Amino acid sequence: MKQETAAQNSPPASPPSSQPLSEDGDPQALWIFGYGSLVWRPDFAYSDSRVGFVRGYSRRFWQGDTFHRGSDKMPGRVVTLLEDREGCTWGVAYQVQGEQVSEALKYLNVREAVLGGYDTKEVTFYPQDTPDQPLKALAYVATPQNPGYLGPAPEEAIATQILACRGFSGHNLEYLLRLADFMQLCGPQAQDEHLAAIVDAVGTMLPCFCPTEQALALV
């Protein structure tokens, strides 16, 4: 079992050599793209945030999680980005400036890299309100090479795993439903068929999994 305190002594994962600059070229400013739990719980200080999307990637519940939403015995499932020429993934970009940059990277290194198996990748982010003014951003992506990677599975199997798991940050079902809530807020133009199929499968199974009042107590 990983210990967050022990992990905090690990050196921060090195961000790309050419850190994504903010639109005004300030080297001390950085945009960080969140598309999973970072969408509702960034937990680092930032100066600005934008809802929008990245092209060329699809979001998939293909990363195992033995800390935040699962355990060593029952790994939960959280999201990563899959390279997909036709893909589009909605999320939130957060701008960090000055001292916020090193603080955010240090924090995310523990939460995403050390505890979650994610690596950093530069992406192009399109703000919903100004898609003609894209931004370079840093994203945390779990690649198939990381030990926690679970890879593809039928959405029904993913839903079953999510219903059965919880970790130090809460139930895996909460993770799924908070992400689904965010996508609802983004509006009808934001579609995620993979996410919607898992939510539908959970809705079908939940009554069999436990009575409604117990289901509500899960999250």
Ligand SMILES: N[C@@H](CCC(=O)N[C@@H](CS)C(=O)NCC(=O)O)C(=O)O
């Ligand atoms: N890197 C993605 C996924 C992040 C994610 O969900 N990471 C997990 C680590 S395994 C996490 O931080 N979970 C915290 C939580 O579930 O509240 C993002 O940008 O949002």
